[in-house]
Amino acid sequence: MNFSNSEKLFEEAKRISPGGVTSERQPSKFIPGKYPIFLDHGKGSHVWDVDGNEFIDWICSYGPLVLGHNNENVDNAVVENIKNGFCFTMFHPIHNTLINKLLEIMPWAQMAKILTSGSDATAAAIRIARVYTQKDKVIRWGYHGWHDWSYGGAGTDRTAYGVPKSAVSDVLTFDYNDLDSLEKVFNKNKGSIACVIMQPFESSKELPKEGFLEGLKKITHENDAVLIFDEIRSGFRVALGGALQYFNVTPDMACFSKAMANGYPVSVVIGKKDIMLPSQKTRISATFFPNTFPMVAALATIKELQDRNGIEYMWEQGRRLVEGFESMINDFGIEAEMAGLPVIPMLKFLYDDPDKNDKARNVFFSDVAEKGILLHPTHHWFLSLAHTKKDVDDTLNAAESGLRKVKKI
Numbered sequence: 134m135n136f137s138n139s140e141k142l143f144e145e146a147k148r149i150s151p152g153g154v155t156s157e158r159q160p161s162k163f164i165p166g167k168y169p170i171f172l173d174h175g176k177g178s179h180v181w182d183v184d185g186n187e188f189i190d191w192i193c194s195y196g197p198l199v200l201g202h203n204n205e206n207v208d209n210a211v212v213e214n215i216k217n218g219f220c221f222t223m224f225h226p227i228h229n230t231l232i233n234k235l236l237e238i239m240p241w242a243q244m245a246k247i248l249t250s251g252s253d254a255t256a257a258a259i260r261i262a263r264v265y266t267q268k269d270k271v272i273r274w275g276y277h278g279w280h281d282w283s284y285g286g287a288g289t290d291r292t293a294y295g296v297p298k299s300a301v302s303d304v305l306t307f308d309y310n311d312l313d314s315l316e317k318v319f320n321k322n323k324g325s326i327a328c329v330i331m332q333p334f335e336s337s338k339e340l341p342k343e344g345f346l347e348g349l350k351k352i353t354h355e356n357d358a359v360l361i362f363d364e365i366r367s368g369f370r371v372a373l374g375g376a377l378q379y380f381n382v383t384p385d386m387a388c389f390s391k392a393m394a395n396g397y398p399v400s401v402v403i404g405k406k407d408i409m410l411p412s413q414k415t416r417i418s419a420t421f422f423p424n425t426f427p428m429v430a431a432l433a434t435i436k437e438l439q440d441r442n443g444i445e446y447m448w449e450q451g452r453r454l455v456e457g458f459e460s461m462i463n464d465f466g467i468e469a470e471m472a473g474l475p476v477i478p479m480l481k482f483l484y485d486d487p488d489k490n491d492k493a494r495n496v497f498f499s500d501v502a503e504k505g506i507l508l509h510p511t512h513h514w515f516l517s518l519a520h521t522k523k524d525v526d527d528t529l530n531a532a533e534s535g536l537r538k539v540k541k542i
């Protein structure tokens with residue numbers, strides 16, 4: 134495959150923007166030279182890059198595209214909406230309509246606040262918890278966005294360039310699936326923890342052990358802290374109401390974004406009334422929060438997910454994909470596993486030798502990319518309603534050739 138237009142655009146981008154493109158979209162996050170850097174357009178489950186190469190898109194912009202690219206119902210609703218103006222000083226009634234819909238889907242909650250990005254929602258959720266508890270410290274686990282409080286330090290292996298130590302001095306972490314480690318953090322910080330914020334699960338890691346999420350909730354409440362689930366990746370995909378619905382453990386608040394509006398910028402903090410209400414004293418306000426078109430997109434996306442039994446469909450196709458991979462991994466005797474849940478799966482090579490692992494990843498993902506399959510080499514993949522049975526079959530066919538090559542290394 135030729136990527137010369139992509140490469141030219143990237144050279145230009147590096148001259149005019151730091152890093153050229155944002156970190157998670159840089160060639161180093163994929164297989165340099167084997168993946169496109171700039172895309173041109175998308176339709177359904179397929180994307181075309183600026184060199185005219187076509188791919189089945191299993192990355193879905195890291196999650197938002199739950200209905201696929203250019204979904205006509207959602208995009209037409211947005212076009213109709215913007216014809217009437219969408220950026221108002223005062224709120225539009227669509228705000229109430231969307232919140233009522235979300236509360237119907239998540240009957241454990243009584244209030245919600247609409248925002249723009251996932252990072253907005255997680256930052257707002259911990260602010261709300263701090264107002265409610267009048268305590269400062271936060272226990273987190275996993276990724277919650279790029280803001281100072283959550284970037285680097287606790288719970289990630291990233292170097293916190295540009296984040297002052299003071300910004301994370303009240304942010305602690307613990308080990309997933311290890312309730313003792315959570316209790317230790319609480320005991321060491323008696324009376325000063327406002328909340329625990331975490332994804333119920335993370336596809337690249339292990340799934341929650343039996344009783345872990347329930348135990349986490351119990352320990353958090355025993356310490357008068359608020360439990361917040363970050364459902365930004367899992368919401369409207371694992372289940373409409375997120376992984377908390379699937380694992381059947383309700384938090385005090387939860388954050389949703391990504392798949393909620395098929396790519397339009399919207400997020401929500403949803404939760405218990407007594408916990409959220411005091412936050413009216415603080416300022417969680419931004420210019421674009423009242424914009425109507427992302428809310429219209431969210432309502433249209435949720436409608437389509439419900440009308441088409443979307444969650445079931447994604448699980449069905451996800452299972453076919455995962456089972457197909459698993460049987461080839463097994464047949465070929467390759468050291469690898471499919472991690473996560475079928476709607477957010479991930480291929481992990483498990484060779485002890487890190488060089489062999491890197492080689493296997495390079496060989497496999499280069500091979501499938503060359504065959505027009507865009508699978509993330511180091512992050513998980515996302516199912517959408519636009520992925521057809523044929524997309525799954527084509528992907529498994531390409532994967533067979535890729536895994537055969539891995540077997541030979």
Ligand SMILES: Cc1ncc(COP(=O)(O)O)c(C=O)c1O
Pocket residue numbers: 195250251252253255276277278279332363364365366390
């Ligand atoms: C679990 C989780 N939380 C929060 C965020 C931050 O969302 P955003 O990138 O929209 O700010 C992300 C984004 O990838 C995420 O995966």
